[in-house]
Amino acid sequence: MNLLTALQDGRHDSHDALRIDGTALSREQLLGAAGAVAARVAGAKAFAVVARPDARTVAAVVGGLLAGVPVVPVPPDAGPVERAHILRDSGAELLAGGDGESGPAEVPVDLAERHDFAGPEPAPERPAFVLYTSGTTGPPKGALLSRAAVAADLDALAEAWGWTSEDTLVHGLPLFHVHGLVLGVLGALRHGSRLVHTGRPTPAAYAEAAGSLYFGVPTVWSRVVAEESAARALAGSRLLVSGSAPLPVPVFERLAALTGRAPIERYGMTETLITVSTRWDGERRPGSVGLPVAGVATRLVGEDGEPVPADGESVGELQVSGPTLFDGYLNRPDADAEVRTADGWFRTGDVATLGPDGFHRIVGRASVDLIKSGGFKIGAGEVEAALRDHPAVADAAVVGAPDPDLGQAVVAFVIPDGPVTGDQLTAFVAERLSVHKRPRRVVLVDELPRNAMGKVLKKRLLEG
Known part of the structure; x- marks a missing residue:
């Protein structure tokens, strides 16, 4: 081939x-x-x-x-x-x-x-x-x-x-x-x-390129629409594609208004490649990632393991099947087992709704521990582990807080164990992990909210 x-x-x-x-x-x-x-x-x-x-x-x-x-x-x-x-x-x-x-x-x-x-x-x-x-x-x-x-x-x-x-x-x-x-x-x-x-991916560079097909993540498109002249320069394009994270509806609408081109949204993961997308010749609906691409099948499953009705409102875990799926995690059969169902479907960990017309809408992450920031997917646990390596950190919890530019911003809640500043901790993480994984904000706290089992209640951190 x-x-x-x-x-x-x-x-x-x-x-x-x-x-x-x-x-x-x-x-x-x-x-x-x-x-x-x-x-x-x-x-x-x-x-x-x-x-x-x-x-x-x-x-x-x-x-x-x-x-x-x-x-x-x-x-x-x-x-x-x-x-x-x-x-x-x-x-x-x-x-x-x-x-x-x-x-x-x-x-x-x-x-x-x-x-x-x-x-x-x-x-x-x-x-x-x-x-x-x-x-x-x-x-x-x-x-x-x-x-x-x-x-x-x-x-x-x-x-x-x-x-x-x-x-x-x-x-x-x-x-x-x-x-x-x-x-x-x-x-x-x-x-x-x-x-x-x-x-x-600057607005000026996109405007100067005179392309027919553009790829961007929501952060890119939000910056493009903030510079009207750059956005209007894309009016000669055929297709604007957004992915890697949900495109905010106001950005979708502003991009459509300035360019005359409603953007295409698509959905996928490293493990599945792109499995769902709106089409060049079909409806482009704000907040929706559209239909399965050729060869791919999807289904929604409830917490009880039963199918979720395609009514556009009922939420279930999105599972996918088809020729675009990966062949497993290298040297990690334990991780493979966690994401495969008994009948061979891939569990995305994302929750979605499915309409009677087959359109998919991604509602959010089944877990709060996978952060989508500026088109990147960042594991909170990896950042937490890096923070805990600092000698002045007793404990840490990392969450993705809503951000108008990045989609989600990496925010770290840290219990200090000695003199340390947020800027020092941000630099410490950036030296050990990819720079985009560094906390955008560090909050020093006396304690972290936990349940009876000792698990950090991250939703409470986000609410606070």
Whole structure:
């Protein structure tokens, strides 16, 4: 199965088929540079790539995929503890984009290099990626995504969004997770659309790109509508897609008013890829993520395990099934068991409603411990563990507080055990974890509210 269809058959090539943070490449140039990487990494157990938003990252990722080696994207802002965990847990033998620190052997990436890699086409069931995702407790888990799952999802999205080689895709999203990398890079390389990655997703950069298809998270779209001239410049686009967190209804409405384009909303997870979306040729309803994409089935299940009626009001846990699902967590059969039902469906942990017309509305998280901030998913337990490592912290609880810009802001409630300030604790976390996981606010308290079993009552923290 050819995962990178348009890249490898040379369709619709041009000198700037890909423009990434100002660097222009033809598909032929990308394929040559990636081929050189593939020759160096072929046969490795796993290949880690520090996923900065630049052309070398794309060449490294494509090189790993050409060679059939699982690619392990590493957040460029990951702290030493997080990075060490990802490299160790994934078994990565090689690394691109490192800074010379000890660890896997460094693989050079030269955009001027050309190599016609002639290795066999990897089997569809081979892992394409090991993507690390934060859970509610402990360090991130590596989700195994097969080449077949990635291809199935990208093809389903092409059908749902009318995505063709005539499009110019624009986004500035990070290249270490599904939205920015799988959809935002591999989608273009599979379907033949021109790609403009803006480096950072600023309103000005989006306005200048003159694309037909735009990807953004709610934080991006809220900033776009705050600059009316930038928003109005998107009026020539065909489709505006929002994901990774719910799009606030006022932002939806403002974006539609300024651009003349009601945005598309979609829903997915690292473990499932994108499973539900509104369509390019269908209704776009504020607060709704629409219908299952081709090949995917969904269901709502109540706490009693019984089906929830599709009445648009009854709430249940959203469960999904289909060819886009991951193959499990690397080395974590215990975690796999927690998210699989007896009949093989994936438990998302999100609660939703389902209307008689099949439209899905995501109501919230079954747990308060997974925070969605600025398009990122952050496990509260991981941040709490980092805070507790500080010598002046007796205990900590982390929650996601509503935020008009980020969706949710990471807020830490800390019981100090010595002199310490909120700024010091924020810096302490940012040095150990990805910078986006740092608390936006630290509240020093004498105690944390707990139930009779000693569990912290996080909803009470949010209410207070």
